[in-house]
Amino acid sequence: MSEQPPSSDDFDEIVEAETDRDPDLAVIEAGSRTLRAQAGPPQADTVPARPADPEVDQALREVEQELATRWGETKLEPSVARIAALMDVLGEPQRSYPSIHITGTNGKTSTARMIEALLAAFDLRTGRYTSPHVQSITERISLDGAPISHERFVETYRDIKPYVEMVDAQQDYRLSFFEVLTGMAYAAFADAPVDVAVVEVGMGGSWDATNVIDGSVAVVTPISLDHTDRLGSTPAEIAGEKAGIIKEGATVVLAQQPVDAAQVMLKKAVEADATVAREGLEFGVVSREVAVGGQLLTLRGLGGEYEEIFLPLYGAHQAHNAAVALAAVEAFFGVSAQGRTLDMETIRRAFASVASPGRLEVVRRSPTVVLDAAHNPAGAQATAEGISEAFGFSRLIGVVGTSGDKDVRGLLEAFEPIFAEVVVTQNSSHRAMDADELAAIAVEVFGDERVVVEPRLDDALEEAITLAEEESEFSGAGVLVTGSVITVGEARLLLGKG
DSSP states (O other): OOOOOOOHHHHHHHHHHTTTSOHHHHHHHHHHHHHHHHHOSOOOOOOOOSOSSHHHHHHHHHHHHHHHTSOOTTOOOOOSHHHHHHHHHTTOGGGSSOEEEEEOSSSHHHHHHHHHHHHHHTTOOEEEEOSSOSSOGGGGEEETTEEOOHHHHHHHHHHHHHHHHHHHHHSSSOOOHHHHHHHHHHHHHHHTTOSEEEEEOSSSSTTOTTTTSOEEEEEEOOOOSOSHHHHOSSHHHHHHHHGGGOOTTOEEEEOOOOHHHHHHHHHHHHHTTOEEEEBTTTBEEEEEEEETTEEEEEEEOSSSEEEEEEEOSOSHHHHHHHHHHHHHHHHHTTOOSTTOOOOHHHHHHHHHTOOOTTSSEEEETTTEEEEOOOOSHHHHHHHHHHHHHHHOOSEEEEEEOOBTTSOHHHHHHHHTTTOSEEEEOOOSSTTBOOHHHHHHHHHHHHOGGGEEEOSSHHHHHHHHHHHHHTTOTTSOEEEEEESOHHHHHHHHHHTTOO
16 A cells, blocks of 8 residues: 555644754654655666667657757856846746755765755755766756656756747847756756755856856855866966855855965855855864775764764765765754754765765776766866775776866876876767877876877777786776766766666
8 A cells, every 4th residue: 555645643743753853944854754755765866877768768869969059068158147037937946945056166066966865864855956967968957866767857858948949039149058957957846846956056156057046055165276268267266256156145165175265255255144164163074984885984063073974985075075065954954053963863874875976986896997087186186095095906097088178287197196007098079188189198297108098988998907907806906987077977888887
């Protein structure tokens, strides 16, 4: 017999049972359980494959092709005018739920996934919007912890398409690929409906298409140099753009930052009369130790300490992301005073459920093959430290395919100390750096004898695995595939994932 949705009596019982905790939080949880009972339990967070149904697959391909005719994510006209116009004709769907808005240079997607898991553990219906995707475009829009179905993605696009065309006709430039996807996400969240949206910016903040929401919590992950041609050439200049997501009266959760970037953020927070929670002061990582399959953490939140938290992700950077995520959720629930914490077991259960595909993700054993989407020097440094700490390979072979608009030399220099050899390659994107061009830079960093060139990614993977196996089955050698989210996504498919 199917479970019946909670009645009003059930609602009152849930609230009464939570009287030892914040009464407002109890009401939020009770109302959300009523919705979630009808929606069913959260699905496993997977990276979806292509649709098995040929008709659905064809419909999805048609949508992908139509989106591909629009400006890509690297071609921008800095303005929120078009997305604001789309929201207007759609009836402002982004106003129908509270939002947590995330900017920064590295760690945004992993932090978003952690925030989502924490909110879901407290029985809130969540919508998550992140970019770019690892394998499937549908990954970008998630409901209840799982990418929306292919069918729902197609339906959402078809629902808003007439309004998109209406806005296109009124603007100097058509809506871009990212702007249309953002509109789809906000519409899908309103239609669900969700209790809270977790939204990652595409680039920057002030003029990013996502910045038509009023995020009650603004999260800023570590800022470093990336997209310098559009955002600025210093951390302070980049922070100026990213500070644009800070809204009047919001709470700003600030990860550890370069001093000049932090100063810009704090100034913006003062101007917006926002409350600031800073990593290392109001919250942070108390301790961490490597554990089988991840790490064991003690985190200091805004309300107190949370001990014995298992996080199934590798690297110190993910521990810091976890601290930021916890503080963001505490801020969302109104936790600020020391001595009042969220339920410890719920927090532990949530963090233990977190997955972040393509972030130090093991996809094969013997030899071990790890995927990581690091694409700038700061991300590469964090990845290098994480893989050295968690895996301890006796010999590590790198497979690197990058985009042409990145600081490729800086990325390679970060990996040079840990790669015995590097196989340079390229992915299928038009943005990919040519393998020979990448090889020329790699030779300058690694020396000619440590660089192998394989333009095809499948050949590069085969060559790297062969090199790793040369020291025998029990040598402890491994392979790290990195340099781009696209490279990682294509490698994931080639290695049988998704």
